[in-house]
Amino acid sequence: MTTDRTALFLEGLRAWFAQNHRPLPWKGEKDPYLIWLSEIILQQTRVEQGMPYFERFRERFPEVQALADAEEDEVMKLWEGLGYYSRARNLHAAAQHIAYELEGRFPTRYEDILALKGVGPYTAAAIASFAYDLPTAVVDGNVYRILARFWGMDTPIDTAAGKKAFAQLAQRLIEAAPARPSQHNQAMMDFGAVHCKPKAPLCGQCPLQEHCVAFQQQRVDTLPVKQKKLVKKRRYFHYLLLNQGHHVYIRKRVGKDIWRNLYEFPLLEAGRVKLSPAELKQHEFWKALTDGRPAEIEQVSPPRQQTLTHQYIQAVFWEIRIPEQAAAPDLEGLLRVERKNLSKFAFPKIIDWYLKDNSLYLNLV
Ligand code: SF4
Known part of the structure; x- marks a missing residue:
């Protein structure tokens, strides 16, 4: 059932997205291979840093077969400087799986996409929604932050209980959204990346401000909550x-x-x-x-x-x-x-x- 809060959130997000969506080379892309490529490149990576890598990979490996047939050294060389190198190794291994064992056909079900090497729930949800418009909610740092702030949720996001609560809320939202799943997920990603940012979010010009618990209670800087401090x-x-x-x-x-x-x-x-x-x-x-x-x-x-x-x-x-x-x-x-x-x-x-x-x-x- 759509509650008032849910409806207010979805309407505010829709209005914001209509004015502010980011033009990126893979936006509107329906080829699951290219969506997958862009999502893997963008994990833990800023868009500006990842964009030239995406262009290079797309040019050198326009389809999954080309990537599967490449030598691993070449893939690693193209990835050089992007960090988190297990992504490149997994990308290559998954491309070989798709090309040689699935006869070049990219999986179409969320569970089968999730089974690909290097693909976690976030990436599987993004691919399933962008390529096939399946209602699978993306949940990442951006989404945690938006939901924690708007709903005033202070369950730590790095606990099992927190992960479950945020994932359930995100899933309820995508199912209630009047927008297509691909658009809703894109709106959440963009809103978190450029508007409800970790530092200095643009609350002064936010269509959600009036109903945002964090803003109303001056808790924007303290949400979302994390339990553990990372010791490097x-x-x-x-x-x-x-x-x-x-x-x-x-x-x-x-x-x-x-x-x-x-x-x-x-x-x-x-x-x-x-x-x-x-x-x-x-x-x-x-x-x-x-x-x-x-x-x-x-x-x-x-x-x-x-x-x-x-x-x-x-x-x-x-x-x-x-x-x-x-x-x-x-x-x-x-x-x-x-x-x-x-x-x-x-x-x-x-x-x-x-x-x-x-x-x-x-x-x-
Ligand atoms: S008012 Fe501020 S904290 Fe609340 S959703 Fe908008 S940008 Fe985020």
Whole structure:
């Protein structure tokens, strides 16, 4: 049943959307493959940052078969700089599943879309509503914020009870909305992204203001509520750039950790960012890497930091030279690469910054 509050909310949202919707390249798109691509790229990513990636992917892989047939290294390279690299690996794996096991047909039911690798309830709801106009409500940070503020809901959004209550309310709204499901979901996303923003929401010009509990009770800054505070882990990476003539050594990250399948220089993870050359040389990793070969430390970079959702990474880069005639270090998975070819590999952002600052990509001597 549509309550007065629900009707007021839906009417205010409709009026706002009619005036303010954002023109984006994938708006109005009905191809589920392209919708899926845009949604995966936009997870945890600002629209301005994601847009060029979407354009690049759409151009290189206009349909799911092209993405499925691509080498994983190429997909990772195209994704480079966007972060959360598991998205790229899952995208590729799901494209192969659709192309090779579902005969290229994108699933049409919410449950089957949800079963794709890397697709959670939010993305499945977005695809189902945008591609097929199914009444499946999207629930993400934007939606939590809008609902918590308008209804004055202070159940923490990171608890099972909170998730359930918000999801139920969001679902009731989409089912009651006179607008098509695709439009309703789009309106919620846009309203949260550009109007009822986390900081400095535009309450002064909000059509919902009169009935918004948070505004009326001056609780806009305290809603939504979260129970846990995220404690970020600090990690210290020492990258050893072994220079041998025109070559350096890199390897692919494997195992369950950040940046899996991206490339990096041999890495020593230590308990602190400051190490003296003498301390470095005492380390087992140094001994394993050089194994009696003459190796000279030429320079060490100042630390630089990359902030991830759950971690702070501080990295320093040691430039080390080994003689041209020395045998290659005996370390599993190590690749000997000409410096001028480094740009062909996908690296984490922190390495990319270092390489660009030091123009190693361009160093052809
Ligand atoms: S009045 Fe402010 S807090 Fe309430 S819905 Fe509008 S923008 Fe959000």
